[in-house]
Amino acid sequence: MTDDDQVFKALADPTRRHLLDRLFERDGRTLTELESELEMTRFGVMKHLRVLEQAHLVVARRSGREKLHFLNPVPIRSIHDRWIDKYTEHRVAALADLKTELEETA
């Protein structure tokens, strides 16, 4: 699997996206903290974190006795540059504006 495959696979799950959002709000959280916000077993959260770590979306660092989880923005940026930027030309923006306008007047 390429790096991109791992990132897309990691993002293709609502729990993992939720974990990324939690870390975006505040970085450097422990498993216990992350677990407390999810309706899921500790083992389940660990499994999801491992997938995120393998895709390098999350980097775990030791701080004393604690293992802290940090968001690594680099892979998402790479995907943005490679897959989003080039498809968001003016034409797409114009269509998005049209959609907003039509939905607002509807």
Add this chain to the structure above:
Amino acid sequence: MTTMTAQATQVYQLFIKATPEAIWEAITKPEFTIRYYHGARIENTPEHHRGFGPNGEVWGDSPTLEYDPPRRLVHGWQSLYNPEVAEEPESRVTWEIEPQEGGYCLLTVTHDQLEGSPKTAESVSGTGWMMVLSGLKTLLETGDVLDADRG
């Protein structure tokens, strides 16, 4: 989410296809940093981390805290290039280079101790470190310069 406060510890991690020695050279020698580090000439010696702008203005002057070529470099950080944030207390930058399979290295940059320096944290987050690190990767992998200003 534009109102987010930037994090007091920021971690950036990327793979670079280069030897640890080449990466070490590229992050410690001014003739390399000028090509990807916003045009700054940065000099990392066992004692100092110093950065200079195109006209010799001082952009950074902090002690080196750890110097272990070609694996680990830790130095202080003050954003002297920006008068608005220059007064904030010194923060810390750690570079870790770990060789991987296939001629790659995993480079981890941690900018921490930013608790008392919210403006610095804001200015280096987002595209700040990202531009430097993608420029470094491009330079090492292709020899090209991402940014047009070579100074």
